[in-house]
Every structure is written in structure tokens, then in C-alpha cells.
Amino acid sequence: MLSRKYKLKRDNDFKRVFRxxxxxxxxxxxxxxxxxxxxxxxxAFVVGLKISKKAVKRNKIRRQLDVVSQQEFDRIKxxxxxxxxxSPEILGKDYQVIKKTLIxxxxxxKILWDS
RNA sequence: UAAGACAUAAAAAGUGGUGGGGGGGAGGAAAGUCCGGGCACCCCAAGAUUUAAUCUUGGUCCUGACAGUGGAUAACGUCCACCGUUCGUGAGAAUAGGGAAAGUGCCACAGAGACAAUGUUUCUUUGUUUUAGGGGUAAUCUCCUAAAAUGGGGUAAAAGUGAAAAGUGAGGGCCUAAGAAUCCUCUCUCCGAUGGGAGACCAAUCGGAGUGGUAAACCCUGUCUGGUGCAAGAGCAAACCCCCCACCACUUUUUUUAAAAAGUGGUGGGGGGUAAAAGUAGCUCGCUUGAGUUCAACGGCAACGUUGGACCUAGAUAGAUGACUAUCACCCCGCAGUACUGCGGGGGACAGAACCCGGCUUAUUACUUGCUUGGGUU
RNA sequence: GGAAGAGUCGGAUAAUGGUUAUUCCAACGGAUUGCUAAUCCGUGACCCUUUUGGGUCUUGCGGGUUCGAAUCCCGCCUCUUCCG
Numbered sequence: 001m002l003s004r005k006y007k008l009k010r011d012n013d014f015k016r017v018f019r020x021x022x023x024x025x026x027x028x029x030x031x032x033x034x035x036x037x038x039x040x041x042x043x044a045f046v047v048g049l050k051i052s053k054k055a056v057k058r059n060k061i062r063r064q065l066d067v068v069s070q071q072e073f074d075r076i077k078x079x080x081x082x083x084x085x086x087s088p089e090i091l092g093k094d095y096q097v098i099k100k101t102l103i104x105x106x107x108x109x110k111i112l113w114d115s
Numbered sequence: 116u117a118a119g120a121c122a123u124a125a126a127a128a129g130u131g132g133u134g135g136g137g138g139g140g141a142g143g144a145a146a147g148u149c150c151g152g153g154c155a156c157c158c159c160a161a162g163a164u165u166u167a168a169u170c171u172u173g174g175u176c177c178u179g180a181c182a183g184u185g186g187a188u189a190a191c192g193u194c195c196a197c198c199g200u201u202c203g204u205g206a207g208a209a210u211a212g213g214g215a216a217a218g219u220g221c222c223a224c225a226g227a228g229a230c231a232a233u234g235u236u237u238c239u240u241u242g243u244u245u246u247a248g249g250g251g252u253a254a255u256c257u258c259c260u261a262a263a264a265u266g267g268g269g270u271a272a273a274a275g276u277g278a279a280a281a282g283u284g285a286g287g288g289c290c291u292a293a294g295a296a297u298c299c300u301c302u303c304u305c306c307g308a309u310g311g312g313a314g315a316c317c318a319a320u321c322g323g324a325g326u327g328g329u330a331a332a333c334c335c336u337g338u339c340u341g342g343u344g345c346a347a348g349a350g351c352a353a354a355c356c357c358c359c360c361a362c363c364a365c366u367u368u369u370u371u372u373a374a375a376a377a378g379u380g381g382u383g384g385g386g387g388g389u390a391a392a393a394g395u396a397g398c399u400c401g402c403u404u405g406a407g408u409u410c411a412a413c414g415g416c417a418a419c420g421u422u423g424g425a426c427c428u429a430g431a432u433a434g435a436u437g438a439c440u441a442u443c444a445c446c447c448c449g450c451a452g453u454a455c456u457g458c459g460g461g462g463g464a465c466a467g468a469a470c471c472c473g474g475c476u477u478a479u480u481a482c483u484u485g486c487u488u489g490g491g492u493u
Numbered sequence: 494g495g496a497a498g499a500g501u502c503g504g505a506u507a508a509u510g511g512u513u514a515u516u517c518c519a520a521c522g523g524a525u526u527g528c529u530a531a532u533c534c535g536u537g538a539c540c541c542u543u544u545u546g547g548g549u550c551u552u553g554c555g556g557g558u559u560c561g562a563a564u565c566c567c568g569c570c571u572c573u574u575c576c577g
Contacts, residue, residue, distance in 0.1 A: 007433065014433085016117080040120075044433065055146095056466055063437040071438085095438055 006073075008044035008081055017081050024108045028089040029098075031105050036081045043069050044083045051088050061090060068099045077111050 008014065013036075021034035036042065045065045047058045065084055090098065106112050 013117080036117095036120095042119095046433085054466075059435085059467070060437070062433095065437095067437050099438085 006040060006042055008042040008083065013042075013081060014044070014083070017083055021081070021083070022109065024105055026105050026108065027101050028087045028093070029101050029105060030085040030087065031109060032083040032085070033109050033111065034081050035079055041073075041076055041078055042081050044081075046083060046085050051086060052091060057091065061086060064095055064098055065102065068102045072103060072106065072112075075112050076106065077113060080111055082111075 008017075017032050017034045021032040024031040024033070043066075045062045047062045049058075051061065052058055065086070069082075069084075084102070
């Protein structure tokens with residue numbers, strides 16, 4: 001799990017990213033990104049009631065997205081606020097598919113170091 | 116449109132942050148939010164102290180809920196035991212199970228009539244009219260008999276309508292034109308007395324009554340129930356407003372200047388108030404030790420209770436267990452051999468605390484044990 | 494976390510406990526027309542039938558009360574709204 005230091009928390013931050021951030025989408029995941037003038041990245045995973053009414057399923061999706069971000073943490077350039085928005089089609093998708101899709105999105109947003 | 120990033124001499128203590136290590140971390144339903152209770156604040160009433168206010172005790176009426184009896188419990192619409200009813204060959208299973216003789220409403224269509232009602236067909240009695248026959252009379256007319264039409268009265272059984280039909284059903288006697296009411300015997304239901312039981316109720320005898328259904332229609336009787344809910348509520352810091360004190364700056368007045376007074380603004384300190392703000396939009400408390408979990412003994416048919424020992428078992432706040440690999444335990448299947456082992460394959464559901472408990476309801480995996488009934492076989 | 498409300502044909506919308514559940518729009522079929530539009534008539538679903546027609550199930554789902562439930566009662570499901 002990502003440390004709490006790298007989590008986006010304040011409502012003002014969310015509003016700013018949603019209003020001014022860049023937008024990317026691939027399949028069943030959407031992304032909002034904005035530079036934050038900090039030396040670290042901050043993530044947020046928004047899994048609403050529309051995705052599933054079962055708390056277990058929502059928590060699991062959130063954790064899976066969290067783990068992908070943690071594994072790719074070192075490859076991502078610092079200084080961004082990133083909001084990850086899955087859509088209801090994510091339900092039942094395999095972990096490897098989710099991981100691939102999210103990494104592709106990071107590439108699209110051009111926040112990965114060239115490797 | 117921001118402050119978390121970043122920056123700040125040393126030491127000690129405290130606090131906080133970061134990194135590392137160790138330990139702990141969901142349920143039988145955590146769910147639905149359908150009931151009940153604790154807890155908190157507010158409302159009303161009474162009483163005490165009495166300036167405000169505080170403390171103590173209580174919750175009438177309305178509304179709503181519940182409804183066999185006895186018990187369990189903090190309480191319940193829950194649980195246990197028993198009674199009645201219904202179903203089943205049976206072991207058993209189900210059961211919102213007070214009152215229709217307090218009153219009101221409703222009972223479509225059909226039917227005479229849906230509650231002190233009605234008279235259709237049939238039967239019977241009587242009046243009137245007409246016709247036919249007979250008797251009496253000179254005749255009108257009158258009497259008797261029969262038939263038809265029509266009006267009034269009585270009417271058991273049967274037919275018919277409907278979910279339901281006048282009210283327990285059957286037999287006999289009396290009476291009558293035929294009947295009913297009434298009387299006798301048996302039977303059914305309800306009520307009362309006697310007997311058994313703690314009671315609901317049960318068995319028999321005696322006495323009395325017998326005037327449909329519906330209260331998950333209004334209602335009556337009995338019992339319980341004030342309202343809002345941890346987004347309850349309490350405190351601190353910061354913000355804003357007011358007042359006081361100190362210092363600084365500026366302006367005005369008095370004054371020869373110095374200085375003093377007043378006003379405005381700022382900084383610091385003190386006091387009072389405001390909005391108030393939320394499971395977290397600053398922090399703390401409430402917040403997890405509680406009608407707690409577990410073991411034993413005793414009491415009780417049981418639900419449960421009493422006593423003693425042991426244990427501490429989530430308290431987050433963008434919100435807690437994820438991915439892959441290996442190994443071990445459990446269950447199932449197959450193969451191999453001596454009751455066990457080895458190899459291979461498969462499986463673990465429903466689902467995640469948010470103040471805390473007791474229930475109900477719903478979702479759902481795998482397995483185990485005991486008792487009993489019916490059938491088959493021996 | 495807490496508090497309210499709703500569910501009737503594809504979409505809207507009626508219905509004192511009482512025939513076979515109403516109306517409008519849409520869709521489909523037919524009539525009318527040389528062809529359309531408009532107008533008129535019919536159509537809930539499934540099964541059997543060449544048609545006429547017949548049977549069964551129907552007011553989110555499952556029970557109950559009642560002679561009889563869209564309606565009354567109980568338990569679920571789904572959806573919507575609100576809470577400084």
C-alpha cells in the first residue's frame with residue numbers, strides 16, 4: 001500500500017484537479033492529472049457506489065489500483081496530483097488486465113521516465 | 116487563487132515527523148435498518164434550593180404498537196415451556212390465537228330477502244266478479260255445488276340465487292285446513308356452578324341460553340409508548356466583534372518648547388461574546404472494559420440465572436488483508452499398496468466494523484453429532 | 494452513519510376491496526388511397542389451433558387476511574430524494 005504521505009486528501013485539491021487537470025481515458029479507467037509544484041506525487045482512487053453496492057468489491061478494486069501505483073512508483077516523474085476513476089466495467093476484470101490498462105494510461109499521460 | 120514541500124545554532128526534557136524492527140487487527144450474518152435497550156441533548160408536569168439557574172421524580176392526552184397462559188430478560192413485536200386450532204398414517208410441522216350479545220359501516224353481481232327481511236312456485240282459508248248445473252219463487256232475486264280470474268290472510272318441506280339464507284341438527288307427542296310457536300328425548304355451540312391444574316384449559320354431571328360473515332373496516336377492552344438521534348453532545352485552538360491595559364506611528368487641540376489630553380491605525384497581553392460547522396472541511400473527549408469473552412460448579416424441563424477462576428480481543432477518518440510464488444493444515448475425487456502413507460487433480464461460500472449491546476429478517480460454503488418416525492431387508 | 498418516498502403494457506397516467514385493470518403517446522397489423530400523411534378499427538404475455546376461438550399466467554417478488562386483493566397486513570428486491 002502507498003504511504004499516506006502520497007495520498008490526495010483535501011477537498012480543495014480534488015476540486016482543483018477536476019477543474020484544471022488533463023484528462024485521459026482507456027477502456028474502463030479514466031485519469032485526471034495536474035502538476036502540484038511539490039517534489040512528490042499524490043494519488044487518489046475514486047471508487048463510487050455506482051461501481052458496486054458491495055463494500056468488499058469496492059475495497060478490492062481500490063487496493064488493486066493502489067498496488068499498481070506502488071509498483072510503478074519509481075518510474076513516475078514526481079510533481080503530479082493523479083486521480084484514478086474506474087467505471088463499472090472494471091468489475092470482474094483480471095488483475096493483470098487492470099495493471100496493463102493503468103500503465104498504458106500513465107504512458108499516454110507522459111509522466112513515465114523514458115526507459 | 117494552496118501549504119502539506121522547503122528553510123531554522125547547540126544541549127537536555129517533552130511533543131511531533133520520517134525511516135527501520137517487533138507485535139496486534141472484522142462477522143455469523145459486520146448487511147437490511149425491521150424492533151427493543153443503554154447513552155446524550157431537548158420538551159412538558161410536579162417538588163426542592165431559589166436571581167439566573169441547578170437538582171430530583173415522573174411522562175397524562177393524542178398517535179402508534181402489541182394481543183392464548185405461565186416464565187426468562189435491562190427491554191422487546193424476541194426466547195423457553197405449556198394450552199387451543201389446522202395439517203400429517205406417524206415422529207412431528209405450522210399458527211397476528213382478545214371482543215361481532217356496546218355501537219356504526221360494508222357484504223358487488225345474482226336473489227323475494229344480506230339482518231328482527233320477504234312470500235315467487237306449491238298448499239290452504241276468505242271476499243268479489245263471471246260461467247255452468249241443481250233446488251225454491253209467478254218473476255226480479257236468493258241458496259248450494261264446481262271451475263276460472265282477481266284482492267286480503269296463513270304457510271312446513273322442497274325448488275331457485277349466492278361465498279354465505281334466518282340458525283345446532285334429528286326423532287316423537289299435542290294442536291291445526293296444513294303448519295309454526297310450545298312440550299319431551301338425544302346431539303352441537305356458548306355461559307355459569309361442582310372436580311383437576313399455577314394458569315390458559317381439560318373430563319364428566321347439573322342449570323341456563325342459542326339473535327350470519329367481516330375487527331390485517333371504524334371501533335371497544337387490556338398492556339406499553341414524550342421528542343430527536345453519536346451528523347446526540349462536551350472542551351480547546353484559530354477567526355470575527357466588543358471592552359480594558361502596555362508600547363509604537365500619525366492627526367487634532369492646549370501650550371514658548373518639552374509635555375499632556377483626545378481620536379484613528381497597528382502589535383502584544385487579559386476578559387467577555389458570536390456564528391458552529393457535519394465521522395473529521397484544525398485538534399481532543401464521547402470511542403471502546405462491556406447487560407464483555409471463555410471455562411467449571413450449582414439451580415431450573417428449558418429460555419436463563421447465581422458463584423468462582425482465567426483473559427483483554429479493531430477504533431480508522433479519501434476511510435484498514437492486494438498481486439505473484441513456495442510450504443503446511445483441512446475436505447473431496449482418482450491411483451498404488453495391509454486399517455495408514457505416498458503421488459496427482461480439485462475446493463473454501465456469503466461477504467468488511469464506524470457509538471455500543473439484545474433480537475428479527477435476508478445472503479451463504481463445507482462438515483459433524485444425537486434423538487425419533489415411516490418403508491424395505493434380515 | 495441516519496431519515497423519508499416510490500414501483501401498474503416500451504414511455505407517461507387513472508382505478509370506494511367487486512365483471513375480462515383505464516386513458517394518452519409510441520410500436521405493430523388491417524381498412525381507406527394510384528402511393529403517403531391524416532383518420533378509423535384491432536393488438537398485455539405464453540401455449541394449442543389454418544382462422545373463429547380455447548386454456549394458463551398477469552399491477553416489482555413471496556406469503557397471509559377475505560367469498561373475492563393493484564388496493565388491507567407482513568417479509569424481501571430495485572430505484573429515487575434529503576440530512577451545517
